[in-house]
Amino acid sequence: MADTGEIKKKESEITQKAERTRSARVYTPYVDIFEKGNDIIMYADMPGVDEKAVEITLEKRVLSLYGKADYELSGDCELCGGEYGVGDYSRSFTLSDEINRDGIQASLTGGVLKLTLPKAEAAKAKKIAVSAG
Amino acid sequence: MFITRDYNGFNLWSDVEDRFRHLQHEMNRISDKFTSHSPKKFPKVNAWAEGEDELVFTAELPGVNSDDVEITVTGNHLTLSGSREGENGKDGESYHRRERWNGEFSRSFNLPFNVDSDKVNAKFSKGVLYITLPKAESEKPKKISLN
Numbered sequence A: 001m002a003d004t005g006e007i008k009k010k011e012s013e014i015t016q017k018a019e020r021t022r023s024a025r026v027y028t029p030y031v032d033i034f035e036k037g038n039d040i041i042m043y044a045d046m047p048g049v050d051e052k053a054v055e056i057t058l059e060k061r062v063l064s065l066y067g068k069a070d071y072e073l074s075g076d077c078e079l080c081g082g083e084y085g086v087g088d089y090s091r092s093f094t095l096s097d098e099i100n101r102d103g104i105q106a107s108l109t110g111g112v113l114k115l116t117l118p119k120a121e122a123a124k125a126k127k128i129a130v131s132a133g
Numbered sequence B: 001m002f003i004t005r006d007y008n009g010f011n012l013w014s015d016v017e018d019r020f021r022h023l024q025h026e027m028n029r030i031s032d033k034f035t036s037h038s039p040k041k042f043p044k045v046n047a048w049a050e051g052e053d054e055l056v057f058t059a060e061l062p063g064v065n066s067d068d069v070e071i072t073v074t075g076n077h078l079t080l081s082g083s084r085e086g087e088n089g090k091d092g093e094s095y096h097r098r099e100r101w102n103g104e105f106s107r108s109f110n111l112p113f114n115v116d117s118d119k120v121n122a123k124f125s126k127g128v129l130y131i132t133l134p135k136a137e138s139e140k141p142k143k144i145s146l147n
Helices: B012-035
Strands: A025-028 A031-036 A039-045 A054-059 A062-067 A077-081 A087-094 A105-109 A112-118 B045-050 B054-060 B069-074 B077-084 B093-098 B103-110 B121-125 B128-134
Touching: A054 A105, A054 A112, A062 A112, B054 B077, B069 B121, B069 B128, B077 B128
Parallel strands: A025 A087
Antiparallel strands: A031 A039, A031 B093, A039 A112, A054 A062, A062 A087, A077 B045, A105 A112, B045 B054, B054 B128, B069 B077, B077 B103, B121 B128
């Protein structure tokens, strides 16, 4: 169980050489991932992000999450004491199971992204016919 | 900022910049380890000054119900407490990762001025808590005119 005292926003690791065009900081969202029956369920903490500002892509087996945080502060607010940074969220995972792409569901409430990824029908045993020749 | 120029299709500066950024990142990571040992400092809070007479506190509390947050203000003292329940593993669930926090939190702050507690406004939006704390009338400077 995570002790809340140690929770600190973590800046995203630099994995790609290409930079983002937006100069905002990028953070790694904390996630819970578990399997429930035939689904893989993922929760990601993305405070400040709404459902319109999140991008989820699944390319081959790589699932990428990207969320753009938007703070509702009026323009004349001036930061006078900061303990955490505000920025975007980005994280990618390599999934070990084949996913049924049509059945993916995503919702975002209260800054928490919930993804349901149904596994594809138990990797059907495929018979490969060998043609003689 | 350096001005970089491609030479023969291979960008020397960008390589140096990359290395430098990586080093900086590593150093931040190491220094974070030493500085984050202030227990129970959760949630992390940013304080914003809106003009002279108002402070706005923001805290990131994703997935927390607004009913589970308690904010109390007395004079120049603000207390923020609440809890978040985890998605606890039930039968037939196996965890791959468990990084999100859950449990109770409580924090208090001393504010630089007394607050008009009737006008304190708090809202929750997209997992971010905003608390607006206006300065009490009695704290505002009063202009005294000479007769």
